[in-house]
Amino acid sequence: MRARLAPLLLLAALAGCTSRQPVSPRFSYTKGEFRAFAATLPSDVSVRALAEPERFLELLAGALGAPTGVLQLVDKAHGLDRSWTPSDLVDLSGGKLSLPKAGLRLRTVAMEDLLAMSDAAHTDGAVLTISSAWRSWDTQAALRAKALETQPREQVDRELAAPGHSQHQLGTAIDLGSIDDSFADTAAGRWMAANAWRYGWSMSYPRDRESETGYRWESWHFRWIGRPAAELVQSFFGDSQQQFLEFYAASETALRAKLRMPA
Numbered sequence: 001m002r003a004r005l006a007p008l009l010l011l012a013a014l015a016g017c018t019s020r021q022p023v024s025p026r027f028s029y030t031k032g033e034f035r036a037f038a039a040t041l042p043s044d045v046s047v048r049a050l051a052e053p054e055r056f057l058e059l060l061a062g063a064l065g066a067p068t069g070v071l072q073l074v075d076k077a078h079g080l081d082r083s084w085t086p087s088d089l090v091d092l093s094g095g096k097l098s099l100p101k102a103g104l105r106l107r108t109v110a111m112e113d114l115l116a117m118s119d120a121a122h123t124d125g126a127v128l129t130i131s132s133a134w135r136s137w138d139t140q141a142a143l144r145a146k147a148l149e150t151q152p153r154e155q156v157d158r159e160l161a162a163p164g165h166s167q168h169q170l171g172t173a174i175d176l177g178s179i180d181d182s183f184a185d186t187a188a189g190r191w192m193a194a195n196a197w198r199y200g201w202s203m204s205y206p207r208d209r210e211s212e213t214g215y216r217w218e219s220w221h222f223r224w225i226g227r228p229a230a231e232l233v234q235s236f237f238g239d240s241q242q243q244f245l246e247f248y249a250a251s252e253t254a255l256r257a258k259l260r261m262p263a
């Protein structure tokens with residue numbers, strides 16, 4: 001009896017040891033805790049995270065270092081106050097960017113990656129024309145009121161956020177080129193779809209995600225979320241910025257404690 005039990009006990013002990021080992025020396029997650037954490041993620045995300053736990057945690061730690069507001073969930077259910085205005089807006093003119101009009105502004109924190117992305121696209125033969133950038137609550141309200149004069153509400157709701165619910169108010173979202181479906185099939189549209197994530201930018205409303213995001217496919221609308229978060233979205237969240245930002249909003253506090261990141 002004893003002889004037959006011994007290997008089983010040994011196996012159980014080994015399994016226990018393995019699950020108590022840290023996933024990575026940098027973080028306090030044990031393998032067992034990480035498996036439990038992964039089980040709370042959407043199933044496809046969980047499979048990818050379990051396949052590369054160390055990379056997943058490294059990118060999460062990077063995302064936790066993003067400047068204030070950069071990963072804030074702003075969608076149909078989560079809004080910003082009328083007075084919410086970024087404090088570090090900067091004018092886009094005066095540099096090498098392609099701009100169809102004056103007065104476009106974005107948060108300073110997004111500028112380094114925007115310029116790097118624009119340069120890289122240019123090198124590959126694509127020109128990124130920035131047609132719209134930061135919008136105040138009032139500008140968004142005016143745009144929506146104007147759209148509602150000529151279009152049915154159901155159509156406007158699929159394309160234009162209510163004031164307080166636009167990512168443009170964050171000062172980290174841009175619309176490119178024609179701001180319509182023809183953008184997808186331009187050199188810039190194809191380049192952005194394939195490469196924006198490498199520069200921390202992410203397509204907010206991808207094709208066939210309307211049930212998730214509340215908006216129809218907008219091939220021209222990108223939000224800067226920083227390079228670690230954009231890589232997470234691309235590699236682990238099936239290109240769903242919405243899914244990632246919802247997960248982040250629900251998990252940020254716990255992750256900070258677990259990954260020993262200051263708030």
Ligand SMILES: [Zn+2]
Nearest residue numbers: 173174175221
């Ligand atoms: Zn937009």
